[in-house]
Amino acid sequence: MDKAGQEGRIALPVSILITDGEQRASLATVRSLGVAGYTAHVCSSSGHSIAGQSRYCATETRVPDPLSEPAKFASELAGLAASLGIDVLLPITEASLLAVLPCRQHFHCEIPFASAD
Secondary structure (H helix, E strand, C coil): CCCECHHHCECCCCEEEECCCCCHHHHHHHHHHHHCCCEEEEEECCCCCCHHHCCCEEEEEECCCCCCCHHHHHHHHHHHHHHHCCCEEECCCHHHHHHHHHHHHHCCCECCCCCCC
């Protein structure tokens, strides 16, 4: 059975991976999702980010920079998402989104964005 409940709503707990933990938008996303009861995981190129320091962040992982190494970023992100059992991936910056979308078939989680085509 999937995590969808009645009326197409997703039943908790849902694990969400938020990229670009060094961005304030990531921190706001982690806080909002945490307050709503979701499990938030963060990744960043530094491995020690502001979003990763939130009390609502379950884990923080260092990944390659999506601007300088987009293919490596996407590959490691797919592996991370699989190992954490992520249900939804939220790329925060354009660089992360552009690195992920062309290879979304390698991710076994939802990516709530239209394709890059």
